[in-house]
Amino acid sequence: MTAKLNLTLKVWRQVHAKAKGEFKTYKVHDISPDMSFLEMLDELNNELIRKGEEPVAFDHDCREGICGTCGMMINGQAHGPERLTTTCQLHMRKFKNGDTIVIEPWRARAFPVLRDLVVDRGSFDRIQQAGGYTSINVGNAPDGNSVPIPKTQADPAFASATCLGCGACVAACKNASAMLFVGAKVSQFALLPQGQPERAQRALSMVAQMDEEAFGNCTNTYECEAACPVGISVDNIARLNREYIRASVCSNVMP
Amino acid sequence: MKLDARIPSGPLDAKWDHCKNEMKLVSPTNKRKFDIIVVGTGLAGASAAASLAELGYNVKAFCFQDSPRRAHSIAAQGGINAAKNYQNDGDSVYRLFYETVKGGDFRSREANVYRLASVSGNIIDQCVAQGVPFAREYGGTLANRTFGGVQVSRTFYARGQTGQQLLLGAYGSMNRQIQLGRVKMFPRREMLDLVMVDGVARGIVVRNLVTGEYETHAAHAVLLCTGGYGNAYYLATYAKGSNVTAAWRCYKRGAAFANLCYTQIHPTCIPVTGDHQSKLTLMSESLRNDGRVWVPKNPGDLRSPNEVPDTDRDYYLERRYPSYGNMVPRDVASRAAKERCDSGYGVGSSAKAVYLDFSDAIKRDGVASIKAKYGNLFDMYAKITDEDPYASPMRIYPAIHYTMGGLWVDYNLESTIPGLFVLGEANFSDHGANRLGASALMQGLADGYFVAPYTVGHHLASRKLAKVGTDHPAFKETMYNAKDRVEKILKVNGKRTSDSFHRELGITLWDYVGMARNEAGLKKAMEKIRTLRDEFWQNVKVLGTGDSFNQNLEHAGRVADFLEFGELLARDALTRNESCGGHFREEYQTPDNDTLRDDTNFQHVAAWEYTGEGKEPIRNVEPLTFDEVKPIQRSYV
Ligand SMILES: Cc1cc2nc3c(=O)[nH]c(=O)nc-3n(C[C@H](O)[C@H](O)[C@H](O)COP(=O)(O)OP(=O)(O)OC[C@H]3O[C@@H](n4cnc5c(N)ncnc54)[C@H](O)[C@@H]3O)c2cc1C
Numbered sequence: 001m002t003a004k005l006n007l008t009l010k011v012w013r014q015v016h017a018k019a020k021g022e023f024k025t026y027k028v029h030d031i032s033p034d035m036s037f038l039e040m041l042d043e044l045n046n047e048l049i050r051k052g053e054e055p056v057a058f059d060h061d062c063r064e065g066i067c068g069t070c071g072m073m074i075n076g077q078a079h080g081p082e083r084l085t086t087t088c089q090l091h092m093r094k095f096k097n098g099d100t101i102v103i104e105p106w107r108a109r110a111f112p113v114l115r116d117l118v119v120d121r122g123s124f125d126r127i128q129q130a131g132g133y134t135s136i137n138v139g140n141a142p143d144g145n146s147v148p149i150p151k152t153q154a155d156p157a158f159a160s161a162t163c164l165g166c167g168a169c170v171a172a173c174k175n176a177s178a179m180l181f182v183g184a185k186v187s188q189f190a191l192l193p194q195g196q197p198e199r200a201q202r203a204l205s206m207v208a209q210m211d212e213e214a215f216g217n218c219t220n221t222y223e224c225e226a227a228c229p230v231g232i233s234v235d236n237i238a239r240l241n242r243e244y245i246r247a248s249v250c251s252n253v254m255p
Numbered sequence: 256m257k258l259d260a261r262i263p264s265g266p267l268d269a270k271w272d273h274c275k276n277e278m279k280l281v282s283p284t285n286k287r288k289f290d291i292i293v294v295g296t297g298l299a300g301a302s303a304a305a306s307l308a309e310l311g312y313n314v315k316a317f318c319f320q321d322s323p324r325r326a327h328s329i330a331a332q333g334g335i336n337a338a339k340n341y342q343n344d345g346d347s348v349y350r351l352f353y354e355t356v357k358g359g360d361f362r363s364r365e366a367n368v369y370r371l372a373s374v375s376g377n378i379i380d381q382c383v384a385q386g387v388p389f390a391r392e393y394g395g396t397l398a399n400r401t402f403g404g405v406q407v408s409r410t411f412y413a414r415g416q417t418g419q420q421l422l423l424g425a426y427g428s429m430n431r432q433i434q435l436g437r438v439k440m441f442p443r444r445e446m447l448d449l450v451m452v453d454g455v456a457r458g459i460v461v462r463n464l465v466t467g468e469y470e471t472h473a474a475h476a477v478l479l480c481t482g483g484y485g486n487a488y489y490l491a492t493y494a495k496g497s498n499v500t501a502a503w504r505c506y507k508r509g510a511a512f513a514n515l516c517y518t519q520i521h522p523t524c525i526p527v528t529g530d531h532q533s534k535l536t537l538m539s540e541s542l543r544n545d546g547r548v549w550v551p552k553n554p555g556d557l558r559s560p561n562e563v564p565d566t567d568r569d570y571y572l573e574r575r576y577p578s579y580g581n582m583v584p585r586d587v588a589s590r591a592a593k594e595r596c597d598s599g600y601g602v603g604s605s606a607k608a609v610y611l612d613f614s615d616a617i618k619r620d621g622v623a624s625i626k627a628k629y630g631n632l633f634d635m636y637a638k639i640t641d642e643d644p645y646a647s648p649m650r651i652y653p654a655i656h657y658t659m660g661g662l663w664v665d666y667n668l669e670s671t672i673p674g675l676f677v678l679g680e681a682n683f684s685d686h687g688a689n690r691l692g693a694s695a696l697m698q699g700l701a702d703g704y705f706v707a708p709y710t711v712g713h714h715l716a717s718r719k720l721a722k723v724g725t726d727h728p729a730f731k732e733t734m735y736n737a738k739d740r741v742e743k744i745l746k747v748n749g750k751r752t753s754d755s756f757h758r759e760l761g762i763t764l765w766d767y768v769g770m771a772r773n774e775a776g777l778k779k780a781m782e783k784i785r786t787l788r789d790e791f792w793q794n795v796k797v798l799g800t801g802d803s804f805n806q807n808l809e810h811a812g813r814v815a816d817f818l819e820f821g822e823l824l825a826r827d828a829l830t831r832n833e834s835c836g837g838h839f840r841e842e843y844q845t846p847d848n849d850t851l852r853d854d855t856n857f858q859h860v861a862a863w864e865y866t867g868e869g870k871e872p873i874r875n876v877e878p879l880t881f882d883e884v885k886p887i888q889r890s891y892v
Pocket residue numbers: 294295296297298299300317318319320323325326327328329330331332333334335336417418444445446447480481482483492493494497498500501537539656657678679680681692693694695696697699
């Protein structure tokens with residue numbers, strides 16, 4: 001058994017979207033190193049409730065690193081210090097007794113804060129609505145094995161498809177660019193035969209929606225890749241750029 | 256209450272076609288005049304919303320997460336079944352049907368299960384067309400793996416994140432309809448009640464979780480796709496937000512709640528490590544394809560697992576069930592693990608764990624191959640436990656994972672409330688007393704893509720539905736009721752957190768309504784839950800206001816419902832005097848600790864009817880008949 005931790009937390013508190021936020025300092029004691037970061041926040045919240053203070057709001061659901069709901073800046077890093085890890089899968093053994101931890105929401109114009117550490121990521125959904133799919137109605141699908149897809153194509157498509165939509169890439173980027181997120185979806189379909197019929201239109205529509213949502217431009221600093229909890233590679237950004245150029249010169253597609 | 260399952264006539268393999276031919280249709284131009292509410296955007300809800308919108312209906316979809324893509328279905332790991340027989344290993348619709356009925360310990364409806372098996376292949380086709388990146392062989396064809404309780408390879412998968420990929424496929428289809436204006440999506444909404452007009456479901460009350468505002472929505476049909484109730488046990492493999500609230504409120508409006516005691520306890524989860532733990536994490540059943548389960552032969556053997564030679568290991572599943580080995584169904588594997596631990600052979604600091612060992616598979620296939628199949632699961636294990644599962648075996652123990660019970664539905668997936676349809680894990684469905692692995696994803700998508708689009712249409716075309724808007728008095732009244740209850744929670748202003756009530760409820764359910772149950776224990780559980788519920792309403796402490804973003808209030812509302820629900824769960828277990836599937840009553844077991852059914856007295860569905868606050872509910876019965884398969888004592892030896 002490793003020793004318990006006593007920590008100082010500096011947490012962003014903001015009661016609603018229009019309110020002015022500020023950092024508040026809290027102490028937590030006897031934190032087990034086996035706890036997840038969110039379990040540590042649960043402890044803080046239970047303590048706050050007992051003291052009559054409103055608990056810290058934060059988004060979470062699966063707590064298994066797959067739903068993409070959780071996410072916060074921990075000491076200035078999206079999802080904290082451990083690579084390839086969501087906040088819910090970060091464990092307290094990564095911290096030392098006596099540490100001070102600064103906890104903030106994602107900061108981006110396209111992700112307005114709703115309360116404390118909770119932001120509105122509706123912009124991501126709207127980008128997906130613009131074209132992140134194949135237009136096939138139920139009932140029309142051919143047999144699953146009718147189009148063989150080589151493993152060499154299927155595997156990279158899968159790798160792109162694993163994006164959680166958590167927003168860490170945007171939060172980590174100094175320009176708050178969403179290129180990695182958009183690149184991942186565009187790549188998944190660009191790599192698969194199913195995605196070919198709408199390939200050009202998809203790239204144009206999703207990029208147009210991204211521009212409308214107040215995300216910044218990509219200046220190739222690759223902070224997004226470093227922060228991504230599932231390791232989505234910046235190759236997806238390069239592919240998005242290629243797809244966009246390819247689509248733009250395709251005269252029969254309207255953006 | 257009359258329970259008419261409306262099972263179509265004719266031979267088993269022709270029933271669904273027969274039903275579809277008989278059903279009334281809404282003409283293409285009339286479809287846009289109908290509004291449909293879909294609550295929940297997991298596999299069941301997202302697929303239903305997309306398919307109904309494709310047909311031309313106006314759909315409104317709701318979920319409590321910030322995005323429909325985050326529904327609990329996203330966490331499904333291992334795979335989805337389909338009787339494609341791509342492996343040429345003798346699979347067929349009939350075999351999938353038979354194994355599902357047998358796996359469910361002969362407590363499901365033959366007709367429903369057959370339909371499920373027969374549309375399973377179409378699900379895979381649909382998902383592939385959506386661009387779901389299933390695992391493939393080098394030749395480009397789809398790959399399969401094996402799951403428990405079956406002897407063919409019919410499970411399609413996308414590494415250890417099949418649910419994620421299937422859900423993103425359905426989410427994509429729904430997004431397309433949102434873009435086309437046929438689906439209107441309402442995220443961060445919690446359904447708090449069902450609105451009934453003239454005995455028919457005509458709308459819902461939701462709370463906007465950002466602003467705290469109450470909203471009412473009217474429709475011609477309501478589809479409840481809100482998932483399972485396993486979080487009643489607090490520690491479970493469910494997402495933290497999963498709840499019974501929507502289903503429970505429908506129960507109180509007259510929808511029968513069926514077979515609550517059929518809860519699935521999954522054999523391979525990461526064991527509990529301390530009181531701080533907020534949830535348990537599953538290690539997919541697919542791991543049992545390559546992992547071998549064992550405990551030391553000598554109780555209290557303190558050597559590290561790699562130092563225990565083969566001769567000192569008890570591969571108890573392989574020993575007890577030679578033909579299925581590590582691939583016995585979940586209920587059997589879970590009970591066997593509990594038996595070993597209770598007898599003193601458990602490992603790890605708590606002695607409540609068994610080993611799942613991959614060393615033979617790693618030796619045989621190499622680390623790279625194991626990584627390709629299960630990489631994300633191994634990583635997850637390492638993150639949580641700080642141990643390397645490639646170097647030493649995983650430690651695992653059973654945990655609450657899935658609920659076979661749910662709102663009672665007929666063959667058309669309609670509840671006992673006309674116009675209220677229930678899909679996916681929220682219904683009592685097709686799995687009987689135990690669900691086979693990789694069948695929940697199949698069922699959710701079958702319900703949403705292939706069943707509800709027909710049966711909901713039939714409801715719309717065959718019933719006269721008066722024009723009803725949210726200005727109808729029933730909407731106001733239901734909304735005020737919902738609001739009152741929320742305000743009541745805020746007013747208690749006691750001393751205990753909602754979390755502490757939830758934990759205590761969970762411990763009670765796990766101890767008395769968990770893997771092994773008995774009469775005395777179940778009675779005690781009911782008593783304890785009643786006491787806890789009374790205390791909740793006098794001593795819960797919820798801060799903040801109702802008209803703001805208030806997660807503490809959301810949680811307290813869900814716990815309040817679990818505290819009512821938990822008692823019915825224990826009651827259902829108490830009144831089923833037999834053992835079957837996930838419901839194990841110690842009084843009813845075979846000499847080797849297997850479930851002992853009582854087909855004479857309990858070959859039926861128990862569907863509970865609400866009779867009012869503080870009154871005993873009524874246990875209604877739907878007899879099950881088996882024309883095609885003969886119920887036998889399940890054997891996996
Ligand atoms: C860790 C894990 C792994 C699994 N792996 C597999 C597997 O490999 N294969 C398999 O077949 N099955 C698996 N299962 C089971 C399967 O994932 C679920 O049974 C299935 O996904 C449930 O889908 P659903 O659409 O019915 O509900 P869910 O996905 O649970 O969705 C419920 C929806 O309802 C909404 N909702 C709930 N309550 C309310 C409310 N009050 N108001 C508004 N909205 C509400 C939620 O927002 C959500 O959108 C697994 C389960 C777990 C826990």
